Amino acid sequence: MATKSEAGIVHKPVAQEVADLLQSLGVPEASWHGGTRAARSPITGEITAHVVEAEASAVSGAVARSVAAFEAWRTVPAPRRGELVRLLGEELRAHKTALGRLVTLEAGKIVSEGLGEVQEMIDICDFAVGLSRQLYGLTIASERPGHRMMETWHPVGPVGIITAFNFPVAVWSWNAALALVCGNSVLWKPSEKTPLTALAVQALFERAVTAFGGAPEGLSQLLIGGAEVGAALTDDVRVPVISATGSTRMGRIVGERVARRFGRSILELGGNNAAIVCPSADLDLTLRGIAFAAMGTAGQRCTSLRRLIVNESVYDTLVPRLAKAYASVSIGDPREAGTLIGPLIDAEAYEGMQKALETARAAGGRIHGGERVRADAAADAYYVRPAIVELDEQIDVVKHETFAPILYVLRVGGLPEAIKLHNDVPQGLSSSIFTSDLREAETFVSAEGSDCGIANVNIGPSGAEIGGAFGGEKETGGGRESGSDAWKAYMRRATNTINYSRQLPLAQGVSFDVEG
Structure with missing residues (x-):
């Protein structure tokens, strides 16, 4: 039902406004109508949609698609990868008002904060586009004559992103924009409390892919579901990096499970x-x-x-x-x-x-x-x-x-x-x-x-x-996202030594001569 404010403003029913926004953002109706998970707005408490969930058993297939997408995407030059992120930023600019409004309706943020969250997404896209031409390594002095030692950075693989309700879209962008320009694919498990904004962002990403001229299928995938979906993503050895934002309690579970399989965690947990x-x-x-x-x-x-x-x-x-x-x-x-x-x-x-x-x-x-x-x-x-x-x-x-x-x-x-x-x-x-x-x-x-x-x-x-x-x-987890050199968390480091001489001196003065 419509609501009337103290100032006499009549607001459209929240569910109707949500539906209108989802349609304007290009979200397929089948994904938010007739599903099993109810989405609610904290503004009135009413159910606004019924979202289609992923089963935990479907995560393995999604990861397989993500691996295949990664293997193709990592061969694309980084500046070209940055072009896709630039186009995502353009989609966000064009739909800032609608997506910001959806953040307000689903997370309860005031209008300026909803818009500010989308602006944050735009800003990180701009940052990542510039970064796509600055993925640098070091040249390190070698103690061996005729040798060059250097450090190179390579794409690491599929990146799992688990986000919280309070920043339902910005935190995804912090991770995804950097992961994509670094040459990785991404799998996103949003908060169960804010699935609609995730659907909207995925729709905008797919528009950017179309404008880009096509990208590997499964480059960015959305996994809406409960804790069992997050657990399946966290446990999959094919996902080398899990970035998780949420409570310290959640971080203890995720961190331990990822460490058990020698994966890497980027944890953004509790603050006091x-x-x-x-x-x-x-x-x-x-x-x-x-x-x-x-x-x-x-x-x-x-x-x-x-x-x-x-x-x-x-x-x-x-x-x-x-x-x-x-x-x-x-x-x-x-x-x-x-x-x-x-x-x-x-x-x-x-x-x-x-x-x-x-x-x-x-x-x-x-x-x-x-x-x-x-x-x-x-x-x-x-x-x-x-x-x-x-x-x-x-x-x-x-x-x-x-x-x-x-x-x-x-x-x-x-x-x-x-x-x-x-x-x-x-x-x-x-x-x-x-x-x-x-x-x-x-x-x-x-x-x-x-x-x-x-x-x-x-x-x-x-x-x-x-x-x-x-x-x-401490209990905040030690992870780093967004700016500075946080991009390194989404890549793997290799130290390379190239011998361009005809000699073979060993490091530390070791002598090992054989005749053949």
């Missing part, structure tokens, strides 16, 4: 990101940085700000201002222009948030917000006010990531205490410090500072650009 606020911080800038990082995407980013470590000299000024912002932030239908926070993805996310708040309250936490809002919303839609939890110490619940908008606030003395508290969690993805003191900033990004893969100064931990390698340490 903190920001340190120093006495010299610009509090206006700090407040804005905290607000987006902690409340954006309803706290459902792996880089969301979850811990705020505030110097005692500014605590009583900053925290009341922050509580005021939390109390007034607009929460509602993410399709509406004034909304800043949309719904949680589902009931499980809401229940996890309430359980964490109950635990914090029992430990003496002083809680602002956290309640369910929007009584006009459907029973299966979960809108919540972001929560601030003031604590006297970093208790156990703070050290576990709750994928919801909860910000734990802790008071500290000097910077050494703040950094120690900051690093005292199992995760190590993203981090930030707000300060005007050069020494404090440099200390935070030094070896004795943040132990995370991302360390920022005077911006929050959320909102990474594609030019830098993305990933973290």
Whole structure:
């Protein structure tokens, strides 16, 4: 049924809008109509489609097709491979509004974030196109006269990509764009919670292939299904690289299974990101940085700000201002222009948030917000006010990531205490410090500072650009995706020595002469 907003805007029924978008994006109706897996929108909780699933038994055949595609694709010159990715980027540009809208409807992101996710896909395509002409190796000095030693990089094989609901399409593009220009084929197992955006991206990829003039069949395949499909993909020895984004619990399973067969994992797992606020911080800038990082995407980013470590000299000024912002932030239908926070993805996310708040309250936490809002919303839609939890110490619940908008606030003395508290969690993805003191900033990004893969100064931990390698340490998994030299994870390295002399000196002065 149609819904009417508080501003009087009448919205088309979500299911109808989803159907219209899928058709406009060229997704075959047979793939999302009449299947066995229900797709839901967190905006209203309603079922929007019934998606056709892959059986676990079908994964082997998909991998076989992927192997054949890889064997053909690896022989295509890298700049030519980059042309396919360029055309994918053009398709994304042409359909940015529709795909961004579909992200909003399926993941519950506000409109600007849905569009921003597609822009991120476009950006990584641009990055990968340039990279296709810069897949470089090293020339290394040889100790043997008349010899040249060098390092070369080669395509590695089919790459399995397992993505999470919170970035339903961007994370695929980080992996796929690089894997494709590196000469690999890809197999994508999307989150069960966001299959429709995956279908849409696959349709756009197939359009790019047509414009390209044809590519090997099975170069990019979509495997929609549950955990058993992911397990079959993870266990297949013909897939040398598995890139998995999700919880630490999931990563432990994937990492162990891939390691057991001597495969390679790129793991992007849990984050428990903190920001340190120093006495010299610009509090206006700090407040804005905290607000987006902690409340954006309803706290459902792996880089969301979850811990705020505030110097005692500014605590009583900053925290009341922050509580005021939390109390007034607009929460509602993410399709509406004034909304800043949309719904949680589902009931499980809401229940996890309430359980964490109950635990914090029992430990003496002083809680602002956290309640369910929007009584006009459907029973299966979960809108919540972001929560601030003031604590006297970093208790156990703070050290576990709750994928919801909860910000734990802790008071500290000097910077050494703040950094120690900051690093005292199992995760190590993203981090930030707000300060005007050069020494404090440099200390935070030094070896004795943040132990995370991302360390920022005077911006929050959320909102990474594609030019830098993305990933973290400890229970975050250690993987790196997107920019910098992350492309090397999708290739295999070979060290080559070429003897162009008529002599055969051995390394390390070894002598081994024979007569023949």
